Amino acid sequence: QLQLQESGPGLVKPSETLSLTCTVSGGFISSNYYYYWGWIRQPPGKGLEWIGYMHSSGNAFYNSSLKSRLTMSVDTSKKEVSLRLSAVTAADTAVYYCARYDGSVSQGVFDYWGQGALVTVSS
Amino acid sequence: DIVMTQSPLSLSVTPGEPASISCRSSQSLLNSYGYNYLDWYLQKPGQSPQLLIYLGSNRASGVADRFSGSGSGTDFTLKISRVEAEDVGVYYCMQALQTTITFGQGTRLEIK
Numbered sequence: 114q115l116q117l118q119e120s121g122p123g124l125v126k127p128s129e130t131l132s133l134t135c136t137v138s139g140g141f142i143s144s145n146y147y148y149y150w151g152w153i154r155q156p157p158g159k160g161l162e163w164i165g166y167m168h169s170s171g172n173a174f175y176n177s178s179l180k181s182r183l184t185m186s187v188d189t190s191k192k193e194v195s196l197r198l199s200a201v202t203a204a205d206t207a208v209y210y211c212a213r214y215d216g217s218v219s220q221g222v223f224d225y226w227g228q229g230a231l232v233t234v235s236s
Numbered sequence: 237d238i239v240m241t242q243s244p245l246s247l248s249v250t251p252g253e254p255a256s257i258s259c260r261s262s263q264s265l266l267n268s269y270g271y272n273y274l275d276w277y278l279q280k281p282g283q284s285p286q287l288l289i290y291l292g293s294n295r296a297s298g299v300a301d302r303f304s305g306s307g308s309g310t311d312f313t314l315k316i317s318r319v320e321a322e323d324v325g326v327y328y329c330m331q332a333l334q335t336t337i338t339f340g341q342g343t344r345l346e347i348k
Contacts, residue, residue: 153285161277161285161328163337174335177237210284221273221291221332226284 117227135211143169147217154207242340259329273333
């Protein structure tokens with residue numbers, strides 16, 4: 114059974130860079146042409162916001178509202194997916210979820226999710 | 237970006253009664269293969285979202301058959317035939333037609 118686990122600092126200062134890692138177990142990151150590795154966030158008490166996703170080949174798609182501050186990477190040897198969001202403000206405070214996206218023609222779903230990591234932006 | 241609009245935003249249902257949630261998209265979600273790229277997710281209290289329905293009407297593995305999805309183009313509906321206590325949470329629709337994915341605002345279901 115595929116499992117995803119987010120990790121990283123729970124507190125980040127304004128204007129600094131938020132960094133999170135998603136560790137994948139029970140499967141391979143590069144196992145399928147259609148699998149992308151994505152991030153979704155949820156501010157406290159609010160809805161879901163797609164951040165972006167990336168294939169192990171390096172092909173990536175980002176939310177246009179975050180693109181200028183966003184970097185994602187995939188390390189297939191470590192089975193890790195990373196997220197870096199620069200110049201954070203209080204508006205970036207949220208639970209950050211790592212999830213696998215199946216982009217095959219007959220799917221288009223986030224089928225596996227991590228438990229989520231709360232990141233608070235505060236001085 | 238495609239805008240997803242759900243209604244109602246909250247719902248209070250007696251156990252055993254049906255429930256229905258609407259999701260409308262600002263553009264058609266029907267692609268050239270004939271698939272509607274519309275998914276439904278349920279986020280139970282304190283949990284990560286879980287996939288319920290994909291491609292508008294297909295139940296994900298392990299999802300109870302009291303859940304059903306319908307619709308095409310820009311109008312979609314999630315129906316629960318008989319609500320149970322374990323169905324409480326927030327339901328989200330999500331479009332996957334475009335590579336820039338967007339979610340609806342969410343609909344909170346509570347039990348009366």
